[in-house]
Every structure is written in C-alpha cells, then in structure tokens.
Amino acid sequence: MTFMNKMLNKDYWKGRYESENTGWDIGYVSPALKQFVDGLDDKAMKILIPGAGNGYEVEYLWKKGFKNVYAADYAEVPLQNLKKRLTDFPKSQLISSNFFEINRSFDLVLEQTFFCALDPDLRQDYVSKMHDLLNPNGLLAGLLFNFPLTESGPPFGGSLGEYKNLFEPLFHLHKLETSYNSIEARQGKELFFIFEKKNI
Secondary structure, eight states: OOOOTTTSSHHHHHHHHHTTOOTTOOSSOOHHHHHHHHTOOOTTOOEEEETOTTOHHHHHHHHTTOOSEEEEOSOHHHHHHHHHHOTTSOGGGEEOSOGGGOOOOEEEEEESSSGGGSOGGGHHHHHHHHHHHEEEEEEEEEEEEOBOOOSSOSSOOBOHHHHHHHHTTTEEEEEEEEOTTOOGGGTTSEEEEEEEEOOO
C-alpha cells in the first residue's frame, strides 16, 4: 500500500485550515478526553497535545488549572486561534513545528486525531518518538480510530490488533477498548487507550 507522505506537509495542513476544510474539528473538547482529564489530580504535570488543532483539549486543561500544558501543531493558524481564545496562554507553550522535531520531555501526551492524520508509513516512528518524549512511567492516552486502513485519508484507520503490535514493545497497554462516549458521528469507530512508557 502506498501512502502520500509528501503531500501531508506544512503547506497541506495550512491550506486545510485556511480553506476551513477541517472535518476533524468538533468545536469542543472530546468527551472521552474530558472524562480522562477530570480524573487527573496532579496539576503540575507537563502535558503535550500534538496535532492540537484549535486546541479545545488544551483550553479545557488550562481552565482546569493545568498550567504546564503545551499545544503543538504543524500549522500556525489553529495555534493562533487558541491564543486568541486564551489570551493569557504563554507563547512559549505553543509549539509550531514538525512533531518529530520536538525536543522536550513530558509526563503525559494526549492523542486526539493526530495519529490518524500522519502518513501510516510513519506509525513506527510515532511510537518511538512518543517513547522518547515521555518521562519515565509517562502516559500516552487518548483515542485511536478503529476502522479499516485504506489509502484514502487522512484520517487513516487502524485496528486493535495493529495497535497492540505497534505499541506493546515500548509501552504497557493498560487500556485499549471501544470508546463508549465518542461523539455520535464516531460511535463504534474509536478506541480509548492508556499506555504507560516502558523504562527500557
């Protein structure tokens, strides 16, 4: 299967936002991630949301008192939109760069429609990079799509079995199950997961 990694560059994502062709943007924090965040106690933890888009999860965390949260996106437009909504959000915590070039460490990374937007040929690189970005015993949590992988996308699909094979070498898979509180359009098509970095 051949994918289109050369097309999924910074200009591609900039164009999607400028043309408002952003079907993944639901306009508010994902219910599954909202529930997960509501269960977090440590407000000092350092959190990254890659492919943050307009940053509704970032906004929710910030307003809940998580001041050590970082939004990363290849496109600058959505990060600017987030800054307009959260005028007190530090510019130093807005990362406009290629995910694979981020050189920081975090206690938690939240996944929300980022993995599925990457060229599937980069999935092994994604897993390795997530492992590198996380502090010892750090968590990677969020949602992954559960529908057949085809050449059409993004979003690109995947399956529970594929995810197990990808992540198990570097992560303890604490949870990987059908998300019961997905938005209506994605019911039955998402898996909620919590993975913990293996200290290898």
